[in-house]
Amino acid sequence: MEALTIHEAAQTTGWTPRMLRYIERIGLIEPARTESGYRHYGAGELQRLRTLRELLAEHEIGLGDVAFALRLRRDEALSGAVGSWLEAEPQRPEAVSADRWLRWEQEKHARIIDALTTNETMETAA
Amino acid sequence: MEALTIHEAAQTTGWTPRMLRYIERIGLIEPARTESGYRHYGAGELQRLRTLRELLAEHEIGLGDVAFALRLRRDEALSGAVGSWLEAEPQRPEAVSADRWLRWEQEKHARIIDALTTNETMETAA
DNA sequence: ACAACCTTATCAAAGCTGTGTCAAGGTTGG
DNA sequence: CCAACCTTGACACAGCTTTGATAAGGTTGT
Numbered sequence A, B: 001m002e003a004l005t006i007h008e009a010a011q012t013t014g015w016t017p018r019m020l021r022y023i024e025r026i027g028l029i030e031p032a033r034t035e036s037g038y039r040h041y042g043a044g045e046l047q048r049l050r051t052l053r054e055l056l057a058e059h060e061i062g063l064g065d066v067a068f069a070l071r072l073r074r075d076e077a078l079s080g081a082v083g084s085w086l087e088a089e090p091q092r093p094e095a096v097s098a099d100r101w102l103r104w105e106q107e108k109h110a111r112i113i114d115a116l117t118t119n120e121t122m123e124t125a126a
Numbered sequence C: 001a002c003a004a005c006c007t008t009a010t011c012a013a014a015g016c017t018g019t020g021t022c023a024a025g026g027t028t029g030g
Numbered sequence D: 001c002c003a004a005c006c007t008t009g010a011c012a013c014a015g016c017t018t019t020g021a022t023a024a025g026g027t028t029g030t
Helices: A006-013 A017-025 A043-059 A063-074 A076-087 A098-118 B006-013 B017-025 B043-059 B063-074 B076-087 B093-109 B114-118
Strands: none
Touching: A006 A017, A006 A043, A017 A043, A043 A063, A043 B076, A063 A076, A063 B063, A063 B076, A076 B043, A076 B063, B006 B017, B006 B043, B017 B043, B043 B063, B063 B076
16 A cells, blocks of 8 residues: 555654645645545655655754745746845945935936936836 | 944835844845954845845745745855755646556455556546 | 934733634534 | 444644844933
């Protein structure tokens, strides 16, 4: 037999049945179901449950963190938004002084107006 | 003078001074300091503080999530580990497990296995 | 020199996470 | 048909996160 019940799966992976349901609830591992609704954990899921424990232990992260990483991977808009926010991070605070940034902003403003008034054939791709 | 104190920065960004210190503590925005230790928020930091609020509001995420995303981005080993764990995810539960549990069921009843073995040429179209 | 800021550190309350346990009810195999 | 599983749902509790308030003390500008 290839698929284990939740108690058996718990036993062989070191989790509790309660936690297997929780892990499923947050979207990390969703086992197949029998017709009557029983969870069935296959070899792949058992492996992933074991590696999940290692992952958490070795990197001091929580289930919620992994769930968020999964969400990042699935939600393109989210990962884009977070990514581009983080992108603006490489802080060299000394390098760009505040008033220099202000000046650059004003220049940009001027350039935009210029571009708009002289050349209106632009493909605004969002 | 272009850089704002913590109270001024809080005022113009909609955070509280307390939260600006917290945001710094979790590594998201670390403003420059004066010689005597006062935080100084420049235009760039103010901008990032405002976009941070939008980011949280629009995607229903928390500061801790963004902090984790930052950690992912900085810790190559971590992002590798999480990534490869998630990589093994794309299960199409329907495809495999349905007939698998059926087979398991029938094994238990010691019944017509022939029907399955002769009829196992199923298209796993995904 | 004083008011009005800033700093760090600490206590506290509200809320979320991770986990156990129990209850009411469906499935299953002998 | 009964014991031993399974299901979902709820209550509960420790511990962590998020946020505020407050204290003790340094800096600053007028």
